[in-house]
Amino acid sequence: GAVVSQHPSRVICKSGTSVKIECRSLDFQATTMFWYRQFPKKSLMLMATSNEGSKATYEQGVEKDKFLINHASLTLSTLTVTSAHPEDSSFYICSAIGVGGTSSTDTQYFGPGTRLTVL
Amino acid sequence: AQSVAQPEDQVNVAEGNPLTVKCTYSVSGNPYLFWYVQYPNRGLQFLLKYITGDNLVKGSYGFEAEFNKSQTSFHLKKPSALVSDSALYFCAVRDPRVTGGFKTIFGAGTRLFVKA
Numbered sequence: 265g266a267v268v269s270q271h272p273s274r275v276i277c278k279s280g281t282s283v284k285i286e287c288r289s290l291d292f293q294a295t296t297m298f299w300y301r302q303f304p305k306k307s308l309m310l311m312a313t314s315n316e317g318s319k320a321t322y323e324q325g326v327e328k329d330k331f332l333i334n335h336a337s338l339t340l341s342t343l344t345v346t347s348a349h350p351e352d353s354s355f356y357i358c359s360a361i362g363v364g365g366t367s368s369t370d371t372q373y374f375g376p377g378t379r380l381t382v383l
Numbered sequence: 384a385q386s387v388a389q390p391e392d393q394v395n396v397a398e399g400n401p402l403t404v405k406c407t408y409s410v411s412g413n414p415y416l417f418w419y420v421q422y423p424n425r426g427l428q429f430l431l432k433y434i435t436g437d438n439l440v441k442g443s444y445g446f447e448a449e450f451n452k453s454q455t456s457f458h459l460k461k462p463s464a465l466v467s468d469s470a471l472y473f474c475a476v477r478d479p480r481v482t483g484g485f486k487t488i489f490g491a492g493t494r495l496f497v498k499a
Contacts, residue, residue, distance in 0.1 A: 270426070307473065307491045308427075357426050370415055370434055370479075372487055374426040 266292045266367035268360050270375035277348055278383055285343045285378045287358030292367035293338040294360035299331070302355045302377075314341055338362070348382040355379050385410045387476050389490035396464045397498050404459040404493045406474030416457040417475040417487070418448055427473060433457060444468070464497045471495075 267290040277283050287297060296315050300308040314320035314335035322328050330352075332344040341360075345352055359374040367373065386409045396402045408414060415434050419427035431442025438450045448459045457474060474490040 268426075307489050310486070313486070355424075359427070370477075371417070371429055371432060372475075373429065374419070376426040377424065379424065 266290075266360075266362070266365055266371075266373045268294075268358065268373045268375040270358055270378050272378060273376060274379045274381075276381045276383065279349055280347055282344055282346045283348055283380060285345075285356055285358075285380075287341045287343070287360070287375050289339050289360045289362055289367075289373070292360075292362045292365035292373075294341070294362040295338065296361045297335055297341040298359045298361075298372065299333060299341075299343050300357045300359065302357060308357065311343075345380065348380070350382045353380055353382045385476065385478060385488050387474055387488050387490040389472075389474055389493045391493050392491075393494045393496060395496045395498065398466050399463050402461050402464040402468070402495065402497070404472050404474075404495060406457045406459065406490060408455050408457065408474075408476045410455075410476050410478050410488075412478060412480055415477045415479055416448075416450060417477070418442065418446070418457075418459050419473045419475060420444075421471040421473065421492075423470075430459070430472075464495075466497050466499050469495055469497045 269288045271286045299311045302308050311326045312320040312322045316338050320333035335341040357377040359372040388407045417432045418430040421427045431440050433440045433450045441447045446461050471492050473492050475487050477487045
């Protein structure tokens with residue numbers, strides 16, 4: 265099936281610094297990408313949806329200025345956690361819907377996730 | 384409001400026995416239904432989906448799911464469980480009529496534990 269990668273898989277940073285997480289669709293063009301946050305033993309919380317070349321649409325309660333999302337190309341979206349604090353520590357997962365390769369336009373394909381720890 | 388319910392936090396089954404992970408949904412119309420599996424510290428892997436057609440859908444790793452419109456259910460099944468099937472399973476639903484059609488709602492997840 266279609267493959268989505270994330271980098272880094274794990275990051276530890278100091279409070280107040282910014283962290284960038286990359287999400288790439290490897291064998292298809294991701295027309296829409298999603299960013300989720302997952303708390304321990306909890307389901308996924310959708311943070312934002314982005315279409316290539318457009319501004320991201322954030323879910324209610326998600327701070328746009330804190331979680332910057334850029335979807336500049338059909339294969340890359342980035343999530344930047346600005347001025348990170350310990351409460352931002354979480355597992356962040358991206359997913360994509362797109363065309364081409366072995367992808368199906370009605371299925372979301374997920375990256376492996378990024379574990380962020382803010383000290 | 385649209386919702387997905389996975390009534391069991393955990394399902395325990397012995398290896399070799401059949402397994403069922405339950406899912407019910409509340410979405411009007413003809414939703415798209417999905418099952419995903421998540422292994423520790425990993426993202427979600429797509430298992431199978433129901434869009435239209437035959438109510439019994441076969442997916443990866445020997446899993447299948449049956450769409451039941453009257454009961455608004457989409458239970459995940461496997462005839463013979465393996466220890467390696469132990470993971471967290473998510474049911475998801477999407478209403479294709481929603482503008483953009485891409486907002487997927489996930490259930491809370493069911494942890495499957497297969498004992499050797």
